[in-house]
Amino acid sequence: MPTIQFQLNGTAITVDTDPDHTLLDTLRGRLGVTSAHFGCGAGDCGACHVMVGDRAMASCDMPMWSVADKEVVTVEGLGTAERPHPLQRAFIAEQAMQCGYCASGILISAAALLRRNASPTEAEVRTALDRNLCRCGSHNRMVRAVLRAASDMATR
Ligand code: FES
Numbered sequence: 001m002p003t004i005q006f007q008l009n010g011t012a013i014t015v016d017t018d019p020d021h022t023l024l025d026t027l028r029g030r031l032g033v034t035s036a037h038f039g040c041g042a043g044d045c046g047a048c049h050v051m052v053g054d055r056a057m058a059s060c061d062m063p064m065w066s067v068a069d070k071e072v073v074t075v076e077g078l079g080t081a082e083r084p085h086p087l088q089r090a091f092i093a094e095q096a097m098q099c100g101y102c103a104s105g106i107l108i109s110a111a112a113l114l115r116r117n118a119s120p121t122e123a124e125v126r127t128a129l130d131r132n133l134c135r136c137g138s139h140n141r142m143v144r145a146v147l148r149a150a151s152d153m154a155t156r
């Protein structure tokens with residue numbers, strides 16, 4: 001079986017894998033990295049989003065060959081319980097989500113936005129989160145949380 005190397009949350013990873021296996025299956029099934037979730041399996045819901053470079057991308061339909069030598073970040077790489085990422089602090093402060101299923105994909109989309117644009121407008125936040133489905137109506141609180149995190153990061 002071929003090996004594929006990539007960076008995962010700052011650590012060099014080498015995995016033996018079918019190059020056509022998805023990144024999501026590899027993360028969850030092979031590497032024990034479970035923050036990204038399987039939702040639609042078709043690139044439509046955002047539950048499986050991971051950051052590749054500075055872009056949030058669906059890992060459910062991303063073949064392993066396409067991440068070779070790339071930098072991949074999941075929520076496990078954003079922060080820890082002891083040292084949460086400003087986005088994680090802001091989502092808690094704004095009570096911005098009601099489930100743990102969509103949450104990691106939304107955090108990743110927001111983190112990718114802030115990596116590209118440290119001071120987004122509300123419209124830019126809404127556009128960045130547009131591909132992430134939330135069925136419980138928390139969108140406005142999520143947008144407030146992202147803007148709060150951007151503000152906190154600017155004043156640190
Ligand atoms: S599970 Fe990947 S976008 Fe829905």
Ligand code: FES
Pocket residue numbers: 096097098099100101102103133134135136137138
């Ligand atoms: S917070 Fe997960 S569906 Fe709304």
